[in-house]
Amino acid sequence: MLEQGIDTASVEGRAMFGMLSVLAEYQRELIAANTRDGLAAARARGRKGGRPSKLSSDQIELAQRLYDAGDHTVAQIADMLKVPRATVYGHLNKRVDIAPVTQEITVAVDTPASTSRTCPSFGYEPTTRAEAAHQRADLAVAWLHADPDRRGMVISRHHCRHCEPGQQAFDVACSICGDGPIHAGPLAEQAKNSNLTEPVQRWLAAAGWTVTLDLLCPGHA
């Protein structure tokens, strides 16, 4: 009788087969243990289901509360939680907020200046003063997109919370103040995998950034 090329009819063969079986069993246990360790380590890092998340559920809740309260910009919340703004954007609830009835609602009165609060991308108009404050802060952030008309060029757009790019986002951060535009969509994916791409560097240089050694915004260049 042959098992894995070993003649189990002989005494030596049976001994060899027994030894190999023990080794195989040992290896299976080792792999299982490593897998368990890997899962435990992943859990310890706060990762669930394979999608890396730099914020705990408590932090996400806090970020949402601060954002909804309207006193903090996304940049301030990101600073507080020591994560890039893109991470905060990725976790904020994108639903349209329905203000609780107990809260005093101030309907924005139309004035000539109110056009600046309008989202330039899709024209969303904030309806409450708190929302207008949010929107001003949100619109201050430049999002970098691949230029649909010119190959190899990037353009910047400004987004309110209703049209801001979901899924992928990746910060460009001034090494002094941490401020900067955010890569959106496929650009974010590229930025995660490499340094600043040529088109993004060109955009930054044109906007007054220093991109040679340290990344410095126009205010710190």
Ligand SMILES: [Zn+2]
């Ligand atoms: Zn918008």
Ligand SMILES: [Zn+2]
């Ligand atoms: Zn700066």
